[in-house]
Amino acid sequence: MAEALLGTKCSSSSSISHLSPNFHLFPTNIKRSQHLIHGSFSPNSRIRCEAASLEGAKTAPAQIKKPKNRYEMVNLTTWLLQQEQAGNIDAELAIVLSSISLACKQIASLLQRSSIVNITGTQGTVNIQGEDQKKLDVISNELFCNCLRSSGRTGIIASEEEDVPVAVEETYSGNYIVVFDPIDGSANIDIALTTGSIFGIYGPDQQCLVDMDDDSTIDQAREKCIVSVCQPGSNLVAAGYCLYSSSVVYTLSVGNGVYAFTLDPAYGEFVLTHDDIKIPKAGRIYSFNEGNYDLWDEKLQSYLDHLKQPGPNGKPYSGRYIGCLVGEIHRMLLYGGIYGNPKNKNSKNGNLRLLYECAPMSYIVEQAGGKSTDGNQRILEIMPEQIHQRTPIFIGSPEEIEKLEKYLA
Numbered sequence: 335m336a337e338a339l340l341g342t343k344c345s346s347s348s349s350i351s352h353l354s355p356n357f358h359l360f361p362t363n364i365k366r367s368q369h370l371i372h373g374s375f376s377p378n379s380r381i382r383c384e385a386a387s388l389e390g391a392k393t394a395p396a397q398i399k400k401p402k403n404r405y406e407m408v409n410l411t412t413w414l415l416q417q418e419q420a421g422n423i424d425a426e427l428a429i430v431l432s433s434i435s436l437a438c439k440q441i442a443s444l445l446q447r448s449s450i451v452n453i454t455g456t457q458g459t460v461n462i463q464g465e466d467q468k469k470l471d472v473i474s475n476e477l478f479c480n481c482l483r484s485s486g487r488t489g490i491i492a493s494e495e496e497d498v499p500v501a502v503e504e505t506y507s508g509n510y511i512v513v514f515d516p517i518d519g520s521a522n523i524d525i526a527l528t529t530g531s532i533f534g535i536y537g538p539d540q541q542c543l544v545d546m547d548d549d550s551t552i553d554q555a556r557e558k559c560i561v562s563v564c565q566p567g568s569n570l571v572a573a574g575y576c577l578y579s580s581s582v583v584y585t586l587s588v589g590n591g592v593y594a595f596t597l598d599p600a601y602g603e604f605v606l607t608h609d610d611i612k613i614p615k616a617g618r619i620y621s622f623n624e625g626n627y628d629l630w631d632e633k634l635q636s637y638l639d640h641l642k643q644p645g646p647n648g649k650p651y652s653g654r655y656i657g658c659l660v661g662e663i664h665r666m667l668l669y670g671g672i673y674g675n676p677k678n679k680n681s682k683n684g685n686l687r688l689l690y691e692c693a694p695m696s697y698i699v700e701q702a703g704g705k706s707t708d709g710n711q712r713i714l715e716i717m718p719e720q721i722h723q724r725t726p727i728f729i730g731s732p733e734e735i736e737k738l739e740k741y742l743a
């Protein structure tokens with residue numbers, strides 16, 4: 335494990351086949367199959383699915399040694415090793431989480447220099463959801479793909495910026511499925527405001543060996559790949575985000591609380607700074623894009639009207655809106671409150687994507703003691719039917735979500 339984290343187990347490099355059209359799959363409506371297939375494929379070859387035991391993961395409580403004084407630090411690598419020793423994660427997952435942190439460091443560095451090295455602005459391309467891609471949307475996506483691929487521990491990746499899930503070629507393939515939003519809040523890049531990255535990690539819930547016979551088509555392999563990615567958030571084995579702001583903060587959960595690591599730019603290490611974060615039970619900050627007020631339904635409008643009435647301290651709630659989900663959630667984890675991206679008359683599912691934005695963030699917030707709902711159902715229980723499907727979301731302190739639910743009932 336230690337060797338692997340230090341990179342001594344990395345394979346040598348070869349072509350970046352995830353960018354090859356042969357590895358791109360077609361979006362489709364998913365009917366969940368009996369068998370979840372996880373593995374790697376190359377065109378006209380056989381699917382290789384590997385058995386991996388996830389037994390033991392998340393069973394034992396973490397025994398994390400907390401730093402006792404300011405000279406005693408725990409960095410991300412040490413923390414991951416401790417988690418592995420405590421039986422909370424396996425070595426493969428530790429490597430995936432370490433690889434993602436590397437991508438985040440690279441993205442943080444590029445964001446800081448973006449206007450100097452001329453990587454602000456748009457790329458001139460449009461992603462599958464109709465968004466104009468920023469140059470850094472594209473670059474960050476490549477950085478994520480490359481770090482995950484070279485970890486040798488991921489089989490399938492799905493990104494906001496890729497049309498369809500991508501299978502890692504056999505040489506580099508591992509067992510984990512990773513979904514991610516490489517840059518969240520990309521409209522903030524060009525004005526040097528808060529952005530983030532979001533990721534969720536699934537372990538395959540069924541393992542099997544499937545031989546593609548000569549008659550099997552690449553479409554069948556693609557279908558299996560998409561099915562593997564379309565899992566409810568309740569199946570996540572880890573999730574996290576990286577905040578790019580006045581500090582760079584890598585925040586994650588492996589199912590036993592939420593931990594945050596701040597990047598020390600002096601020596602390039604993520605250092606544990608927020609131990610077992612618990613969201614405040616209530617918090618008087620709300621984050622909604624109120625420009626859409628007239629497009630919301632009446633029950634939601636009354637809830638927002640209520641927030642503007644003076645509370646017990648004589649003051650109404652404070653409105654805060656950054657335009658970056660990562661920034662809103664980070665603030666809420668530490669200060670409490672509620673964030674909403676509701677459906678409206680122009681957009682029946684709101685703005686945010688279930689798979690790589692709402693599910694990972696809901697996992698994190700629930701792990702910190704918060705709640706997350708689409709208004710009717712827990713976000714983590716929604717079964718995705720499409721890779722890029724959107725969902726309304728209300729997320730935050732438990733008492734704030736319960737109050738909202740009374741208004742929506």
Ligand SMILES: O=C(COP(=O)(O)O)[C@@H](O)[C@H](O)[C@H](O)COP(=O)(O)O
Pocket residue numbers: 465494515517518519520521623656657658659660675685686
């Ligand atoms: O930036 C976001 C969209 O993600 P993206 O940059 O496309 O990854 C979200 O985090 C925004 O907070 C959200 O889309 C803002 O929605 P509106 O305020 O435009 O409704």
Ligand SMILES: [Mg+2]
Pocket residue numbers: 465494520
């Ligand atoms: Mg986008």
Ligand SMILES: [Mg+2]
Pocket residue numbers: 515517518519659691
């Ligand atoms: Mg986003």
Ligand SMILES: [Mg+2]
Pocket residue numbers: 471494515516517518519520
């Ligand atoms: Mg994005």
